[in-house]
Every structure is written in structure tokens, then in C-alpha cells.
Amino acid sequence: MPENSTHQDFEIRPLPHYERWISALLLVAVLGGFVYVLAGAQIKWSTIPQYATSTIILSGIGGTMYLTIGSMALGLLLGLIVAIARGSQNSVVSNAAAAYVWLFRGIPALVLVLLWFNIALVVPNVWIPFIFYGSTNDIVTPFVAALLGLALTESAFMSEIVRAGIISVDPGQIEAAKSIGLSPWKITKRVILPQTLKVVIPPTGNEFIAMLKYSSIAYVVAYQELASQSAKIYTQNLQVIEVLLAATIWYVALTTIFSILQHWIEKALRDTSGGSFARKMMRNIAPGRF
Amino acid sequence: MDLVRIEDVHKSYGHLEVLKGVSFSVAKGDVQCIVGPSGSGKSTLLRCINHLETINRGRIWVEDDLIGYRQNGRILHEMSDSELCHQRSQIGMVFQSFNLFAHRTSLENVIEGPIQVRSTPKTQAIEKARALLAQVGMDRFENYYPRQLSGGQQQRVAIARALAMEPKVVLFDEPTSALDPERVGEVLDVMCELAKTGMTMIVVTHEIGFAREVGSTLIFMDQGVVVEKGKPRDVIERSNNERAQAFFSKIL
Numbered sequence A: 001m002p003e004n005s006t007h008q009d010f011e012i013r014p015l016p017h018y019e020r021w022i023s024a025l026l027l028v029a030v031l032g033g034f035v036y037v038l039a040g041a042q043i044k045w046s047t048i049p050q051y052a053t054s055t056i057i058l059s060g061i062g063g064t065m066y067l068t069i070g071s072m073a074l075g076l077l078l079g080l081i082v083a084i085a086r087g088s089q090n091s092v093v094s095n096a097a098a099a100y101v102w103l104f105r106g107i108p109a110l111v112l113v114l115l116w117f118n119i120a121l122v123v124p125n126v127w128i129p130f131i132f133y134g135s136t137n138d139i140v141t142p143f144v145a146a147l148l149g150l151a152l153t154e155s156a157f158m159s160e161i162v163r164a165g166i167i168s169v170d171p172g173q174i175e176a177a178k179s180i181g182l183s184p185w186k187i188t189k190r191v192i193l194p195q196t197l198k199v200v201i202p203p204t205g206n207e208f209i210a211m212l213k214y215s216s217i218a219y220v221v222a223y224q225e226l227a228s229q230s231a232k233i234y235t236q237n238l239q240v241i242e243v244l245l246a247a248t249i250w251y252v253a254l255t256t257i258f259s260i261l262q263h264w265i266e267k268a269l270r271d272t273s274g275g276s277f278a279r280k281m282m283r284n285i286a287p288g289r290f
Numbered sequence B: 001m002d003l004v005r006i007e008d009v010h011k012s013y014g015h016l017e018v019l020k021g022v023s024f025s026v027a028k029g030d031v032q033c034i035v036g037p038s039g040s041g042k043s044t045l046l047r048c049i050n051h052l053e054t055i056n057r058g059r060i061w062v063e064d065d066l067i068g069y070r071q072n073g074r075i076l077h078e079m080s081d082s083e084l085c086h087q088r089s090q091i092g093m094v095f096q097s098f099n100l101f102a103h104r105t106s107l108e109n110v111i112e113g114p115i116q117v118r119s120t121p122k123t124q125a126i127e128k129a130r131a132l133l134a135q136v137g138m139d140r141f142e143n144y145y146p147r148q149l150s151g152g153q154q155q156r157v158a159i160a161r162a163l164a165m166e167p168k169v170v171l172f173d174e175p176t177s178a179l180d181p182e183r184v185g186e187v188l189d190v191m192c193e194l195a196k197t198g199m200t201m202i203v204v205t206h207e208i209g210f211a212r213e214v215g216s217t218l219i220f221m222d223q224g225v226v227v228e229k230g231k232p233r234d235v236i237e238r239s240n241n242e243r244a245q246a247f248f249s250k251i252l
């Protein structure tokens, strides 16, 4: 080959991608078949937008959002506590935390929601000193049962996510923190936790999106979220598919919105160092404290 | 007067005995250098001095404080976390891998200890931190994050962070071993200046030049024991010990 050869004088032929054409054809065929079946199906398409914007369905979206945000917030808080407890030097505390994760990762959320909902069968009264005394049924509403069931399950998974974040922090920095005399709690709060965010936030976004859909199991206790509100309509008028398609549209819309949000947050996270990003966020939430 | 006293220190990891009875003292204002082959227990010894590791036998004092324990006759009571933190805050440490807090700027790294451990008012801590950063030649970089700094610059900030606690003694564990060769000098210069201020320092290093010029005394350690101790020049050039001779002939 001559030296300094360039491609200038030649035409470059890209590799032909026949396999792309074949897969495109296959995809079109499958989609075409699907559309053909749907077109022949007896679906009253025009009613779907009506259901999707009906007050019952819209209130169901509110319920889904409440339950999702509530379960995630409580699950995150508990998960954080359990993850920190897991790393405690106190072996009683760390083993208790491990047992907690083992238990709540093992119980299906559906079963846990039902257990909470029916707790009054075995514990008819609740007594919290100085705060509350009364019938269990007054406290454990469908929302509370669903919230507890989902949040406890979520907290077991969140604690594992947070723990992965904690493990990812450079042990050298922890030694340095010890060497200047920071207390274990201050090391956790000021050195470890801010630096876990980079690792913890992406999977937390995933969990949130999963919870949007997972919250539909509150159907079993008739909490008014999207799935049970849909059921309310179709058990009356038997337009099952139309109503469920309306709900589907909303679920997909919600997950799309939150996926975009997640994408933004992760991008912002990549563009800064994890900790400085965390502190910027924290400063916005609670100015002056960080 | 001896500021640091190390008496018959033994340390094992499981069945591996890493320190097999180490004793020496460091006078106030001295620069005690420690050299020795890799694995001889130098890092472990430094980590015992601020109780990052517990020891299996022996005692360590810094000034009049017994490290890690309260002695009551023949009984050594383990210290609580808060007592340990108080002791550690008086002993500076500089690591081979710098270990700056990655999510904090140079200035924030330096003020962390004074504010969080000593409850120094923030404005006062910042003023002092700026002076320390100037002392190590890093005042122009106070708003930089560690990842934006070279190794030598990070290490100088780490030295300022240790000094911010006004320690009685500073422990250096191979502070220049992770640096590019052209960056070694700037860190050694800072340490040299620090020695001139009368700071008591214990320095594990492979920089024989530094040990010879700046060190008050030099220890050669091997396999968990102090093999030679004396004036740096004597230890380096006139040791009768075979292992020491072999070591120095290799690295000189």
C-alpha cells in the first residue's frame, strides 16, 4: 500500500444491511395482522376517549398518583433507615435490618395489602399511647392498607438499592473522615449519603415507574385508583375492553411522563458530580441547611 | 520531650501477625521517617496510632493520652466513639490516595473538620482554611472539586485539611507514592516547609532524599519489627544489618 493513501479518490460502498429489510418486513406483517384483528373486533372505539376523560377515571388517576407517591416516599424513607441500620456496628441492629429485608422481600405485595386490610379481624383495637385509641377499622382504610403493603415491600427493595450506593462510596474517604474526628453519624450523613445519590437515583426512578403500575393491586381492597375505578365502570356497563383501553392509555401516558422526567434528572446527574448535584437539589429544598 | 510513644505494639489480622512488638518514641517537633519493604507493616503501624486499627498488645500515647483506651490499673477500657473521635481529631493523617471528599471543593474539604468536629464558626473556619490553602500553594483552587485537580494538588489540599484540625502530630502514609514523578517535588516541598514550622511528623516514605534531608530520625522496618533506628544518614549508609543494606542498595 502506498504511504499517505487516502480514500479521496475512491467511492465507499456501505455494507448492505439485508437483515434490516427482512426484520422491517416481518414487523410490518405482525403489526398489519394485529391491526386487522383489531379492526374486525367489536370495539366501540369512539367511546374510549369518553371513558378516558370521565370523572371516575380521572379521580382514579389521582388515586394512583397519591398511592404511588405515598408508597415511594414511605418506602424510600424506610429503605434508607434499613440500609443504614444494615451497616450498623451494632450487630443486633444490623441483623434485624437483614431480617426485615428477608421478610418483606419474601411476601407478595398483594398478600401484604390483604393482610393489612384484614388486620382488624385479629387486632380489633389500636392503642398508640397519648395519640390514638380506637377501632382498627377506623385507621386501616383501603388507602392505608394499600400504602402499607406497597411501601413495606418497596422499602425492602429500596434498602438494597441504597445499600449498593453506600457500598459504592470510596472507603478511603470514610477513613479520611474518621481521621479528622467526624462521628459515625456525621460520616454517614455528610460523606456517605450525598455520594450515594449518583448510584441510587437511577434505579429509584425505575422503582417509581414500576410503582405507578404496581399500585393497581390496590384494586383488591377497592382503593380508588385507576384500575379499580375502571372496574367500577365496566362491571356496570360490561364495556370491559373499552374501559381497560382507556386506563391503558393513562398508564402509558403516566409512565412516559415520568420516564422523561427520569431521563432529565439522570442527565443532570451525569453533568455534575453526584454530591454537588445532591447539594444543589437539597439547597433548593431546604436552603441554608446544607 | 516525647510527643508520641509506641510501646511493644502487636497487631494481627487473623493468624497473620503484622506488627510483632514495635517500640519507639518521637520527640516533639521531630520528623520521624519510616522506610521498609512493602508489606512490612508501615501502614498498619500508622493506622494503629490514630486507632483506625485496634491493637492486640502494647500501648500508644500521644502527649499524655493513651490511644483508644482508658487505663485503670491493669485494665484497659475501650473508648466510646465520641472519645475516639476526639482523639483522632488531634492526630492528622495524610493518605497515599489523598482521599479528599469527592463531593466537596478544596475549601469545603478543609473547613469540614473545624466546623463539624470543633464547631468553629463558619466565617472563622473559612478564614483559617484560606490561610492553610495559601500555605500549601492551593489558594487559587479553593472552589475546585478534587476531580479537577492533579494528584499533587489534591495531596496538598489533603495536607491543609489535616492541618486545619491543628493536630499534635501528622501521620503521612506514602504521601507521594501515587503521584506522577514531576508532581512529587511540590508535595515534598510543602512537607519540608511544614517540618520547619516545628510540626511533629511521622512519615512513611520511599523518598530517601527527603528522609535524609528533612528527617530527624529514620526507622527501617521489616516483617513487623523495627530493624534499625537512628540518624537518617547513619541508617542509610552505615547500617550493619543485612536486610537494611539490601533494601537501601536496591532503592538508592
Ligand SMILES: Nc1ncnc2c1ncn2[C@@H]1O[C@H](COP(=O)(O)OP(=O)(O)O)[C@@H](O)[C@H]1O
Binding pocket: B013, B016, B018, B036, B037, B038, B039, B040, B041, B042, B043, B044, B045
Ligand atoms: N485489613 C487487613 N486485613 C488483612 N491483612 C491485612 C490488612 N491490612 C494489611 N494487611 C496485611 O498486613 C501486612 C502489612 O501491610 P501494610 O501495613 O499495609 O504494609 P506496608 O504499608 O508496609 O506495605 C501485609 O501482609 C498485608 O497484606
Ligand SMILES: [Mg+2]
Binding pocket: B042, B043, B044, B173, B174
Ligand atoms: Mg503501606
